[in-house]
Amino acid sequence: MPTASRASSPWAGVELHVVTGKGGTGKTTVAAALAMALAAEGGRTLLVEVEGRGGLSQLFDTPPLPYAEKRIAVAPNGGEVYALPIDPEEALLEYLEMFYKLGRAGRGLRRLGFIDFVTTIAPGLRDVLLTGKAYEAVGPRRGGRPEYDAVVMDAPPTGRIAQFLNINTEVAGLAKGGPVHSQAESIMRLIRSPRTAVHFVTVLEEMPVQETLDGIAEISGLGLPVGAVLVNMVRKPALAPDDLAAARAGNLDRDAIGAALRKVGVAAEDPLLDALFSEASEHAERVALETVERADLVATGHPVLELPALVEGIDLGALYDLAGLLREQGVRRGKESS
Amino acid sequence: MTAPALDVDALLDDRDVRILVCCGSGGVGKTTTAAALAVRAAERGRDVVVLTIDPARRLAQSMGLSELDNSPRAVEGVDTSAGGSLQAMMLDMKRTFDEIVLDHSDPVRAKQILENPFYQSLSSSMAGTQEYMAMEKLGQLRRTDQWDLIVVDTPPSRSALDFLDAPKRLGSFLDGRVIKILAAPAKAGSRGMFKVVSAGFNIVTSVVTKVIGAQLLKDVAAFIAALDTMFGGFRERADATYKLLKNPETRFLVVAAPEPDALREASYFVERLSDERMPLAGLVLNRVHRSTAGALTASRSLAAAEDLEADGDGSAGQTVAAGLLRLHADRMNLIAREERLTGRFTGAHPGVAIGAVQALAGDVHDLDALRAIGGDLAFAP
Numbered sequence: 001m002p003t004a005s006r007a008s009s010p011w012a013g014v015e016l017h018v019v020t021g022k023g024g025t026g027k028t029t030v031a032a033a034l035a036m037a038l039a040a041e042g043g044r045t046l047l048v049e050v051e052g053r054g055g056l057s058q059l060f061d062t063p064p065l066p067y068a069e070k071r072i073a074v075a076p077n078g079g080e081v082y083a084l085p086i087d088p089e090e091a092l093l094e095y096l097e098m099f100y101k102l103g104r105a106g107r108g109l110r111r112l113g114f115i116d117f118v119t120t121i122a123p124g125l126r127d128v129l130l131t132g133k134a135y136e137a138v139g140p141r142r143g144g145r146p147e148y149d150a151v152v153m154d155a156p157p158t159g160r161i162a163q164f165l166n167i168n169t170e171v172a173g174l175a176k177g178g179p180v181h182s183q184a185e186s187i188m189r190l191i192r193s194p195r196t197a198v199h200f201v202t203v204l205e206e207m208p209v210q211e212t213l214d215g216i217a218e219i220s221g222l223g224l225p226v227g228a229v230l231v232n233m234v235r236k237p238a239l240a241p242d243d244l245a246a247a248r249a250g251n252l253d254r255d256a257i258g259a260a261l262r263k264v265g266v267a268a269e270d271p272l273l274d275a276l277f278s279e280a281s282e283h284a285e286r287v288a289l290e291t292v293e294r295a296d297l298v299a300t301g302h303p304v305l306e307l308p309a310l311v312e313g314i315d316l317g318a319l320y321d322l323a324g325l326l327r328e329q330g331v332r333r334g335k336e337s338s
Numbered sequence: 339m340t341a342p343a344l345d346v347d348a349l350l351d352d353r354d355v356r357i358l359v360c361c362g363s364g365g366v367g368k369t370t371t372a373a374a375l376a377v378r379a380a381e382r383g384r385d386v387v388v389l390t391i392d393p394a395r396r397l398a399q400s401m402g403l404s405e406l407d408n409s410p411r412a413v414e415g416v417d418t419s420a421g422g423s424l425q426a427m428m429l430d431m432k433r434t435f436d437e438i439v440l441d442h443s444d445p446v447r448a449k450q451i452l453e454n455p456f457y458q459s460l461s462s463s464m465a466g467t468q469e470y471m472a473m474e475k476l477g478q479l480r481r482t483d484q485w486d487l488i489v490v491d492t493p494p495s496r497s498a499l500d501f502l503d504a505p506k507r508l509g510s511f512l513d514g515r516v517i518k519i520l521a522a523p524a525k526a527g528s529r530g531m532f533k534v535v536s537a538g539f540n541i542v543t544s545v546v547t548k549v550i551g552a553q554l555l556k557d558v559a560a561f562i563a564a565l566d567t568m569f570g571g572f573r574e575r576a577d578a579t580y581k582l583l584k585n586p587e588t589r590f591l592v593v594a595a596p597e598p599d600a601l602r603e604a605s606y607f608v609e610r611l612s613d614e615r616m617p618l619a620g621l622v623l624n625r626v627h628r629s630t631a632g633a634l635t636a637s638r639s640l641a642a643a644e645d646l647e648a649d650g651d652g653s654a655g656q657t658v659a660a661g662l663l664r665l666h667a668d669r670m671n672l673i674a675r676e677e678r679l680t681g682r683f684t685g686a687h688p689g690v691a692i693g694a695v696q697a698l699a700g701d702v703h704d705l706d707a708l709r710a711i712g713g714d715l716a717f718a719p
Contacts, residue, residue, distance in 0.1 A: 024595070055599075096549075119512070122550045157364070180549050206701040207394045240666040243658050256655025257662065262646040266634065266663070275631030276662045283665055285699040311671045313598065313637025 008229035010303055011332050013036075014197045015138045016190060017152045017227065020161040020215065021201030022208040026232040028154050029314050030201045030307065032081075033322035034230075035152040037331045039079030040323060043149035046137050047072070049085040051156060052129040056083050060316060069137075073316070075323070082148070084133070089115045091129040094178060128184045135187045138195070150333055151236050158200065158211045161216040165191055165198070197227025198288040202297070204231060204290035207295060216300055229297050233309040237287050239280065247280035287323055305329045343683040344682055344693030346551035346716045348391045350379040355589050357582070358619070361492045361501050362593035363603035367624040369393045370711065371593050371695070372491040372704050373401060373426070376470070377705060378712030379487050380424035387425045388489040391472060400704045401426045408433045408477075415705050425625040427484070435461040439475065443564075449509060451564045457555035466511075468493040469504035473579040475673035480582060499610055500688065502583075509576035589619040596623055601683050608687050620691035622715065623680065627672050638672035676709045 015020050017034060021027035028049075035047040046069065049056050057065045061073045067081055067090045073081040080169055109115055119126045137151045156164045167188045188319060198219050202212040212229060219226050237244060246252050254273060261268035307325055310318050349355060358379075369390050376388035387410045393403065401413045403426055410425035438449050453459050461467060473494055479488050492501040547555060582588065590611055594604040601631040601708045604621060611618045643663035650656040680692065702708060 022365060023363065050399075094547075118550055122554060123469065123608075125550060134345060208394070210395070213471075238668075239661040252658060253655055256653065257659045258651070260650065260656040260659035261642070263650070263656075264642040266638075266642050272631050272634065275629060276666055278371060279629065279631075279665055279669055280662055282699050289700055311668060311675060313675065 009181065009332070010199070010331065011330065012228065014195060015150055016166065016196040017150060017199060017253060018155045018161075018191075018196065018198045019152060019230075020155045020158050020198065021149070021230075021232075022158050022211045025203050025208050027201045028059060029319070029322070030230050030232055031154040032056065032059055033151050033307070033319050033326055034079045034199070034331065035150075036073060036079075036319055036323035037326040038150045038152065038333045039075035039081050040077065040327055041333055042075075042077035042079050043333065044080045044082065044147070045150045045152060046148045047081060047083045047152050047154065048134050048137065049083070049154045050134075050295040051154070054085070055154070056085060059314065059319070073319075084137070086130050086133045087110045088119050088126045088129045091133050092119060092125070095129070095183075096133075118220040122166075125180060128167055128180055128187065130167070131167065131187050131191070132180075132183055135183075135190055135197045138190065155198075158208075158215040160267060161198065161215055163224060165219070165224055166222055167191065189315050194225060199227040199230055201230045201232055203233045206289075207291065209293040213296060213300065216302065225237040226302055228303040228305055229300065231294070231306045233303060234290075234306045235283075235286070235309050238283060247277065248288065250277070250281065252277055252280065276300050291322070303330070305331070316332075341621075341688070342688060343691040344622070344691040344715075346375070346693055346712075347377070347382065349589065350375065350382055350384065350487075354587060356487060356587040357480065357585075357640040358487065358489045359492065359501075359583065359590045360490065360593050360622075361590060361607060363600055366593050366595045367695075368593045369491045370397060371622050371624065371715075372700075373397060373592070374708045374711035375411075375591075375717065376424055376487075376713050377416060377505045377708045378716065379489070380413075380422040381419035381420060381709070384444060384487045385423050385485045385570075386487045386489060387485040388491070388505070389427055389429060389472070389475060389479065389492045390466065390491045391429050393491075393589070393700070396701060396703045399461050400617040400702060403428055408437075411574070413705075417560065417604070429468070429472055429475055431468045432462045434469065434471040434475050447564055452464065452563065454557055456554065456559045456561045460561075466500075466504035466508035469501050470576065472501070472584075473505045473576065477579040477582060499606060502580075502610065502614070504582065505576040506573070509573035544581045550560075560683070568719065582648075584614065584616055586617060589617050591619050591622050593622045595622060595625045596679050598679060601679055605683060605686060608690055617707060618690065620693060621683070622694060623694045624693040625697040626676060627669055629669055629673060630665070631666060632673075634666060634670075636667040636674065639667040639670065643667065 008316075017031075017038070019027060019034060021030070021032040030046060035045045039045040047056060054064055056072070057063060060083070062072060065072075065085050067085060069082045069084045069086050071080055072083045075081060089110065091111065096109075100318075119129070128311065131153075134151055135151050137148050154308070155161055167184050200212045200215055202208040216226050216229075239247060254277075258268040258273060261273075266272075294304070305326065306329070307322055310321075312318070349358070358372075358375065359367050360375070362368050369392070372388055372390060373393070376386050380386040380401070388401075389400075390403070393401075398404070402411065402415075408427065408430040410427040413424040413426050416422075416424045436452060439457075440448050443451065469492075472490070474635070476488065476490055561609070583590075592604045592607050592611075594600040608618060608621070640663070643660040646656050646660040646663070650660070684690070684692070695711055695714050698711075702711070
């Protein structure tokens, strides 16, 4: 497996990890594994969910999470992973409360549908509120709330990530000098700095890889820091390269393989051999395609990390395994220089 | 429990079916399924148009869609010997919205609306606009009565339900009372409606203005004022298309992959269709794995591989044989998992017919691949 072998690590010193990926690539799973990996040195990480789909509670097998920071897993060395599903309406009410002390009028606002209205006519506001909560969680805390060593955001999919993070454009419609506007400027400073990294989750298929390449170009074009490419659901080749080529070309040695199978008691009749050969040929074709896709990802120059396909699906145990694999490939929080 | 098999050809041949909606969560191959069904229907003699929302570049190319021009174009290379035809188009939501404006207002008013900054962000990036415009376009295509089958792909939202809900949400929002109050702050009388909250109302308006800015509110006000005189409400329009979806000439196909998330979304959608009495044709499961050596179980296969590796002579034949056995064991495990997940879905929705499409090694690049998918779906065991 290719590993991160670059001078500048996309991990050390990064406090906000934005994880994006096309639907179906396992973005939420990888974000969760990353939060666990970053907590494994001890310390506390926060996993934020911005799309309100309850994916985190399903992943960690907990009841639906409230709009509050809640510990959902522990990591080695006393590490802890907290989760926060961010709700833009709640976040807006919080702001209004903070700046204007609205009290009960704030709740009236919601009953009237104002909150919905405001977040709808100014879609950028929604994104600022979502990133704003992540921004608040980074850095020193006030009021006795926990302090986090790293924040991992399960962000919108690759197709929308550039728009989501491009706060400058997003706030163009907001009142200059208004409370959210000035907040947005601080958020943008954080997002543009090396304290942030945008990671792309993909699988080795044509469309997700193309979207990843487009997304990386877009994010770099905006001057935002691209972190790593996290390739998920990678299958290990079951055969040596020469045998893969033979399987693809239909040149596997039928007699020798048949004899070997019979030796261990498998009745290697022709239909069975045909079936095994066609499975091998499909596998070989996949591997060949994956090789091409992987090369395109490596060519971006960003570190490429790989995580295996898990036939049995994802549970908490699998998340710990994935976190361990991420650490083996260089994922470290270490604020010391790399 | 076994689900009834989806009879795709009977569905495509049924001339009473005029609209086929492919829905499902993102990343399950909805667009490909819609395209494959459209090709198959056309080659079986229907005059078909397929409305795609956001096709992958090469899938679009496979149907000759090189540009987004928001109107149907003939797909070359389709076998028309059965008397059918195929046209395809990609939805351009901004243009669809612009066309509504142009069709329903005089040039001066239309210009005002099209140049309004709020309209520009609404028509190109607001959540729900894509769904609204997909429905709008569907309604338009149906009204021309130019095709006898319209196959619709739905926007790539994370939730399949968005396709049904977003247009109404956007419609209610645009027709809603809040927008009217905020959009018309000058109308002094309007405050009377809000006696309950009138004390806090001014504070509220001022807070909203501080957050989103007076300019945006002014743009919204100008936009709404222009719309008011233009044509009937957005909600009515959304409702009219929604009714089209309940029509007996419409069928829904829910598309999913044999994965927990996709099947959960499919479940929600099936329940919703049933609540709304919308006609469901069945579930299409993409990326399903099969094996013609099912008699060799995963555990037996794995054990044989281990035997070969432990006691073999390390010959090339044995090494490859062990690899093939491991590969087969993985596939059998995957098949078992997919069957378990599908079985759970069928347990919850026993009447829903299921059709399956085998996982392909590569992506779809041409009509032949689309034909193969349609064939697989129609003749699946």
